[in-house]
Amino acid sequence: MSKVNIKVLAEQLQLSVSTISKALRDSYEISDETKKKVLELAAQLNYVPNPYASSLRKKKSKTIAVVLPEVADNFFSLAINGIQSIAETKGYHVLIYLSHEKFANERTILEDCQSGRVDGVLISISSETKSAEHIIKLQANNIPVVFFDREQESIETARVTTNDYDCGLMAANHLLKKGCRKPAFVSISQSLPICLNREEGFKAALTEAGIPEANQQIIYCTDNDSMYDQIKTILQNKHRPDGLIASVEKIVTPVYLACHELGIHIPEDIKVIAFATLDTAPILNPPLTTITQPAFEIGKAAATLLFKGIEKSTFDLSKERMVIPSVLIERESTAGGS
Amino acid sequence: MSKVNIKVLAEQLQLSVSTISKALRDSYEISDETKKKVLELAAQLNYVPNPYASSLRKKKSKTIAVVLPEVADNFFSLAINGIQSIAETKGYHVLIYLSHEKFANERTILEDCQSGRVDGVLISISSETKSAEHIIKLQANNIPVVFFDREQESIETARVTTNDYDCGLMAANHLLKKGCRKPAFVSISQSLPICLNREEGFKAALTEAGIPEANQQIIYCTDNDSMYDQIKTILQNKHRPDGLIASVEKIVTPVYLACHELGIHIPEDIKVIAFATLDTAPILNPPLTTITQPAFEIGKAAATLLFKGIEKSTFDLSKERMVIPSVLIERESTAGGS
DNA sequence: CAATTTCTCGCAACCGTTTTCGTAAATAAA
DNA sequence: TTTATTTACGAAAACGGTTGCGAGAAATTG
Numbered sequence: 092m093s094k095v096n097i098k099v100l101a102e103q104l105q106l107s108v109s110t111i112s113k114a115l116r117d118s119y120e121i122s123d124e125t126k127k128k129v130l131e132l133a134a135q136l137n138y139v140p141n142p143y144a145s146s147l148r149k150k151k152s153k154t155i156a157v158v159l160p161e162v163a164d165n166f167f168s169l170a171i172n173g174i175q176s177i178a179e180t181k182g183y184h185v186l187i188y189l190s191h192e193k194f195a196n197e198r199t200i201l202e203d204c205q206s207g208r209v210d211g212v213l214i215s216i217s218s219e220t221k222s223a224e225h226i227i228k229l230q231a232n233n234i235p236v237v238f239f240d241r242e243q244e245s246i247e248t249a250r251v252t253t254n255d256y257d258c259g260l261m262a263a264n265h266l267l268k269k270g271c272r273k274p275a276f277v278s279i280s281q282s283l284p285i286c287l288n289r290e291e292g293f294k295a296a297l298t299e300a301g302i303p304e305a306n307q308q309i310i311y312c313t314d315n316d317s318m319y320d321q322i323k324t325i326l327q328n329k330h331r332p333d334g335l336i337a338s339v340e341k342i343v344t345p346v347y348l349a350c351h352e353l354g355i356h357i358p359e360d361i362k363v364i365a366f367a368t369l370d371t372a373p374i375l376n377p378p379l380t381t382i383t384q385p386a387f388e389i390g391k392a393a394a395t396l397l398f399k400g401i402e403k404s405t406f407d408l409s410k411e412r413m414v415i416p417s418v419l420i421e422r423e424s425t426a427g428g429s
Numbered sequence: 430m431s432k433v434n435i436k437v438l439a440e441q442l443q444l445s446v447s448t449i450s451k452a453l454r455d456s457y458e459i460s461d462e463t464k465k466k467v468l469e470l471a472a473q474l475n476y477v478p479n480p481y482a483s484s485l486r487k488k489k490s491k492t493i494a495v496v497l498p499e500v501a502d503n504f505f506s507l508a509i510n511g512i513q514s515i516a517e518t519k520g521y522h523v524l525i526y527l528s529h530e531k532f533a534n535e536r537t538i539l540e541d542c543q544s545g546r547v548d549g550v551l552i553s554i555s556s557e558t559k560s561a562e563h564i565i566k567l568q569a570n571n572i573p574v575v576f577f578d579r580e581q582e583s584i585e586t587a588r589v590t591t592n593d594y595d596c597g598l599m600a601a602n603h604l605l606k607k608g609c610r611k612p613a614f615v616s617i618s619q620s621l622p623i624c625l626n627r628e629e630g631f632k633a634a635l636t637e638a639g640i641p642e643a644n645q646q647i648i649y650c651t652d653n654d655s656m657y658d659q660i661k662t663i664l665q666n667k668h669r670p671d672g673l674i675a676s677v678e679k680i681v682t683p684v685y686l687a688c689h690e691l692g693i694h695i696p697e698d699i700k701v702i703a704f705a706t707l708d709t710a711p712i713l714n715p716p717l718t719t720i721t722q723p724a725f726e727i728g729k730a731a732a733t734l735l736f737k738g739i740e741k742s743t744f745d746l747s748k749e750r751m752v753i754p755s756v757l758i759e760r761e762s763t764a765g766g767s
Numbered sequence: 768c769a770a771t772t773t774c775t776c777g778c779a780a781c782c783g784t785t786t787t788c789g790t791a792a793a794t795a796a797a
Numbered sequence: 798t799t800t801a802t803t804t805a806c807g808a809a810a811a812c813g814g815t816t817g818c819g820a821g822a823a824a825t826t827g
Contacts, residue, residue, distance in 0.1 A: 096783055107807045112785060122805060137566065139544040143481040143490065144783035147812045152481070154524075162509050168501040175500075175527050184546070186492075187525045189513050206477040207813090208522070228475065347712035369709065374685035376714030434813055445777045450815060460775060482813035485782045545783090772825065778818085786811085795802070 095136045103136075104128060115140070146207075154184040155397060156204050158214040160192045160241070164340055165368045166386045167215070170239060173390025174213060181398050183210075192315075194219040201225045205232045211397045215241040218280040218313065235400035235408055239393035240384075242284055249400065249411035251393040255285050258382045258417050259292020262336045262364050265380070267300050269362055269425050271334030275308035275325070277346075278338045286338050289366065293336060308332055312342065319345040326353055326361070334425075337365035343379065362425040366417075378422035385415045433474045441474075442466060453478070484545075492522040493735060494542050496552040498530045498579070502678055503706045504724045505553070508577060511728025512551060519736050521548075530653075532557040539563045543570045549735045553579040556618040556651065573738035573746055577731035578722075580622055587738065587749035589731040593623050596720045596755050597630020600674045600702050603718070605638050607700055607763050609672030613646035613663070615684075616676045624676050627704065631674060646670055650680065657683040664691055664699070672763075675703035681717065700763040704755075716760035723753045 097115075101108045106125070114121045114129035121129075132138075146152045157174055159167050171187070178185050186209060190197040197217050204212050205228065212234060214226075223245050229236055230248065238250035259276075266274045276293045278286045290309060297307045310325055312318045322345050325331070337343055343365050350357055357363050357377055364380045365372075372379040392413050400408040435453075439446045444463070452459045452467035459467075470476075484490045495512055497505050509525070516523050524547060528535040535555050542550050543566065550572060552564075561583050567574055568586065576588035597614075604612045614631045616624045628647060635645045648663055650656045660683050663669070675681055681703050688695055695701050695715055702718045703710075710717040730751050738746040 098783075108784080109786080109808075110806055112783095113806085116785085120805065125805080137543070139540065141485070141545045141783050143484045143545060144812090145785070146481045147479070147485060147783080147814090148785045150812075162500075162513075163503065163506040165501065168506050171500050171525070172527070175525070185525055187509070187513070187523055189510070202477065205475070207479045207481060344708055344712055351712070370682055371707065371709045371713060374682060374689070374713050375709060376712060376716070378714070436813075446814080447778075447816075448776055450813095451776085454815085456816095458775065463775080479813050482782090483815070485784095485813085486815045488782075768827105770825100770827080772823100774823075775821090777820085780817090781815085782813105784812090787809090789808085790806090791804105792806100793802100793804070795800100797798100797800070 095138050096141065097138075099136070100129065100132055100138060104132060150207070152208060152210050153182060154186060154209050155394075155401075156186045156188055156200070156209040156212045156214075158188045158190060158197065158200055158212060160190050160215060160217050162187070162189060165370070166240070166340060166384060169368060169386035170215075170390035170393075173387040173392075174394040175390075177391050177394035177398065183398070190217040192217045192219060194221075198225040201229050204229060204234060209234065211235040211237070211401045213237050213239055213393050213397055215239055216243050216283070218283055218286075221282050235397060237393050237397040237400065237408065237411075239389050240285060244284055247409040249393075249396045249408040249413075251389050251396065251413045251415065252285070253384050253389065253417045254414050255288035256292040256295075258366065258419075259289035259294075259336075260296045261292070261419050262289075262366075262382055263293045263296030264300075265364060265419060265421070265425060266334035266336070266362055267296065269334070269358075269427055271332075271362055272302070273306055273308065273330065273332050274334030274336065274362075275310055275332035276336045276338065277310045277312060277322070277342050279312055279342070281311060281313075289336075289338050315341075318342065319349060322346055323349045323353065326350065326355055331355075332361065334362045335364070337363065337367070340365065340367040340369060343367055343369065343375075347375065357424050358426045362427065364419075364425050372420070373422060375424070377424050377426070380422045380425040381420050382417045383420055384417045388415050433476050434479065435476075437474070438467065438470055438476060442470060488545070490546060490548050491520060492524060492547045493732075493739075494524045494526055494538070494547040494550045494552075496526045496528060496535065496538055496550060498528050498553060498555050500525070500527060503708070504578070504678060504722060507706060507724035508553075508728035508731075511725040511730075512732040513728075515729050515732035515736065521736070528555040530555045530557060532559075536563040539567050542567060542572060547572070549573040549575070549739045551575050551577055551731050551735055553577055554581050554621070556621055556624075559620050573735060575731050575735040575738065575746065575749075577727050578623060582622055585747040587731075587734045587746040587751075589727050589734065589751045589753065590623070591722050591727065591755045592752050593626035594630040594633075596704065596757075597627035597632075597674075598634045599630070599757050600627070600704075600720055601631045601634035602638075603702060603757060603759070603763060604672035604674070604700055605634065607672070607696070607765055609670075609700055610640070611644055611646065611668070611670050612672030612674065612700075613648055613670035614674045614676065615648045615650060615660070615680050617650055617680070619649060619651075627674075627676050653679075656680065657687060660684055661687045661691065664688065664693055669693075670699065672700045673702070675701065675705070678703065678705040678707060681705055681707065681713075685713065695762050696764045700765065702757075702763050710758070711760060713762070715762050715764075718760045718763040719758050720755045721758055722755045726753050 100111045114126045188200045242250045280286045366382045399406045452464045526538040580588045618624045704720045737744045
């Protein structure tokens with residue numbers, strides 16, 4: 092059916108293909124009269140231009156790729172919202188790719204992005220990603236890349252993050268203030284800057300408070316499936332921490348469940364604070380103290396930068412660095428102390 | 430930079446463009462020797478074929494569109510995961526579009542889908558959508574459409590849903606069994622089949638139990654922003670319900686918060702059950718009884734059907750109907766009664 | 768050795784749109 | 798009236814692959 096393209100319009104109006112094309116794009120070369128006829132017929136026949144033909148000719152796809160570790164995470168969902176909101180106003184389309192936290196997937200995805208399919212890439216790298224060649228290759232192909240949240244430090248390009256180090260510090264200080272003497276930090280990666288920075292802040296706060304390094308417990312839960320068991324083990328340990336910082340959202344549920352199963356009470360026995368954008372945080376049992384990241388804003392800012400990089404060839408992304416602060420929202424999971 | 434295309438390969442190897450193309454596609458017309466040389470050079474020069482050029486010629490984009498009301502919702506996030514998992518194995522790319530529950534947005538999005546940009550569309554309609562022409566137009570253009578979760582009843586095409594009526598029945602019966610005499614159903618739409626079917630099941634259960642229609646309270650929260658206030662009003666009403674069914678996930682937080690603020694205890698004063706895939710359900714205060722929808726599976730099934738419709742022209746989507754049941758998971762928010 | 772078949776490859780059209788350039792007619796300036 | 802300029806449009810070449818067909822060379826057959 093349909094298959095109505097420029098050629099069909101041209102035949103019906105006894106005009107040339109080029110005239111139709113120009114009329115549709117409102118070129119000054121075409122008379123108002125002709126334009127009107129073309130627009131009318133186009134509307135009547137429900138003509139929709141083929142974006143790929145135009146992309147081929149113009150070397151612009153009006154499409155960007157968003158590469159994420161996963162989508163079932165409030166932070167990333169909200170970030171997508173932010174990205175979409177900007178893309179819409181710019182008339183861009185958004186391809187979503189999931190790395191599932193695997194480097195190999197991420198590399199395959201970025202390889203495809205060199206095809207001309209997209210004009211730019213927004214990426215939050217997988218927890219496995221350490222090398223950078225796959226991203227450098229993209230840049231070598233003149234595809235602008237902007238990191239959001241999870242960056243690759245060695246790459247020279249724009250990035251939008253939150254103040255991870257400060258938040259690590261803030262979280263740890265909050266626990267200390269609430270009376271914790273043996274807080275632990277639960278991380279999901281030994282390479283992700285977001286985790287490392289939060290961890291550094293955590294350690295700095297503890298050191299500052301005079302807590303010896305030996306008591307600065309850092310726990311790495313790199314495997315999703317064993318997370319629950321791992322956390323349980325830690326909570327059963329003789330040196331059980333009296334405070335816990337969840338570096339990412341998905342740690343929260345296993346922690347709460349494990350505490351419940353083991354009869355460990357939050358916040359009496361252990362205080363919990365999490366980097367999370369969970370909207371159920373205030374109705375958890377107990378309500379969870381969070382470091383809430385501005386996910387939507389990070390998405391918006393990253394997209395805005397990317398489009399600048401795409402549209403203004405003069406704009407240099409390489410030195411752009413935007414930090415949007417998170418906020419600590421105190422709830423009962425860290426109640427007690429002074 | 431780069432710009433390495435088939436022509437470049439052809440020149441370097443002193444072969445014709447068509448030979449390169451055929452070699453890359455492993456055509457029988459090309460000798461193994463030549464193929465090897467082509468593949469090697471392609472790898473060396475980091476050649477990535479332009480998908481749009483090929484799409485133009487082959488009239489296939491290897492891309493599908495997923496149209497959702499919103500993405501910051503666990504159901505949809507998980508559904509995207511399911512869709513992606515199938516798309517990956519099929520080598521398809523996934524464009525995400527958000528209608529933000531607005532019909533006008535949805536129409537614009539589907540219009541664009543007629544351009545040849547996508548080979549098929551997976552859609553969960555907005556809560557505003559009542560008419561169907563925008564979808565019919567798509568089908569008239571030979572773009573297969575598959576509904577998942579939120580369908581448009583008058584359209585003849587495949588749909589993957591959960592057993593909404595039964596779940597409405599199940600939810601209501603659960604409340605009745607737990608001692609509720611005045612349960613209420615909180616809906617977000619008077620037109621969405623998912624809401625209507627759940628509502629019908631709810632009413633059927635109550636009627637069956639001998640509860641007069643006058644006491645079958647149905648509450649419509651169509652506006653996101655006023656939801657909290659609306660719920661609070663209802664809870665302050667003299668005829669405050671003693672049980673509450675949240676027809677969708679996003680109703681949960683405002684209900685819990687409102688109850689807390691008003692000093693209404695769950696489940697003593699009011700029992701709550703929700704259609705939700707929240708993974709924090711077990712750690713809420715109190716843990717939330719849910720009708721948990723198989724979001725991931727629904728996504729997978731819908732995508733599988735769509736690809737059948739795209740790839741096998743003999744396959745008739747119009748009569749396909751798949752129902753994947755949800756499960757009721759009982760927790761404390763409905764404790765009490767017998 | 769001639770006739771036929773098989774193996775490889777190139778030519779050229781095509782997909783739908785954009786864009787440069789050329790040109791005839793209409794209008795303005797000289 | 799002649800010349801210059803503007804206006805409105807068409808022809809054709811791209812963009813990067815794909816594909817049907819034809820043709821020469823090599824291999825097979827009779």
